[in-house]
Amino acid sequence: MGTVGYLGPKGSFTEAAAKALFPKEEGSPFRSIPDCIDxxxxxxxxxxxxxxxxxxxxxVNITLDYLxxxxxxxxAAEVTAPIYQHLMVREEYKHDWRTINSLLSHPQAIAQCHQFIRENLDHVDIAYMNSTAEAAKYVSETGENVGAIANKIAAKEYGLTIVKSEINDYENNSTRFIVLENGILGNETKDLSDKTKFKTTLMITLPSDYSGxxxxxLSAFSWRQINLSKIESRPMKTGLGKYFFIIDVDMKLDNVLIPGACEELKALGCGVEILGSYPCYSWNDLKINIL
Ligand SMILES: O=C(O)C(=O)C[C@]1(C(=O)O)C=C[C@@H](O)C=C1
Structure with missing residues (x-):
């Protein structure tokens, strides 16, 4: 058994994901995503x-870019967790939440509740924190009338009162969390059932900016009938117009199809790296309903 680093402090969504994936392992909170990776x-x-x-x-760009x-x-694995965002304040301000002067949370959480904030708290100053749980902790420790957006575990952990539940602008909110290890590709860390789905994530750089x-x-995948579930471009940070692509392939790394596609891409002059081939758990698979 090992220790699992997560974006802390206690009560963050990431801690809930880490606990669901590794219930028996000790958790270790870090202040930022790069700190977890380091x-x-x-x-x-x-x-x-x-x-x-x-x-x-x-x-979550910082995760991709730092990696x-x-x-x-x-x-090494992924889990998709349901995300419910709640507005919480100190108990003594529970009737005055409409007059809070600052609202604290993680930028992703603020963005998920953008419309709610516009409609209900248009006057507030937004303060971005390292995590939703850090925001809840801060609100619990200050005597001021300020609010946090966080989950119900954080409300309990820091003794705050939820004054508006489920304020995320769209239902079916969920976040994909990834397990990162030093290990070798395909080193599975959890028990798998026959139904467990797999993904393989590739990083691809194009040879130069030529048409097509x-x-x-994409043809290298399509004629092999390899299904892709995501394609994302991120700047290479070497100048405008230069990107790399992160491609999620909907299957486990095999000996034929994915290596064949990778070789074809290399022959075209592309850079190809396999970032992982890993089992994908849904929240229900893990049977730990803590969010
Ligand atoms: O702030 C937290 O609680 C986190 O675990 C981070 C994080 C994120 O970066 O997306 C995780 C899930 C939610 O989408 C909001 C915030």
């Missing part, structure tokens, strides 16, 4: 759980 690289923890993508707001540009680790390059990349 901790794995430096063997301070065996693995880390970090957010990767939200259904309303899209990718690509700074510290390469292996994607992306089309050729």
């Amino acid at each position: 901790a794995v690289k430096q063997n301070m923890v065996e693995r880390a759980v970090v957010p990767l993508e939200n259904a309303i707001e899209g990718s 690509i540009h700074h510290q390469r680790l292996t994607m 390059a992306l089309h050729q990349v």
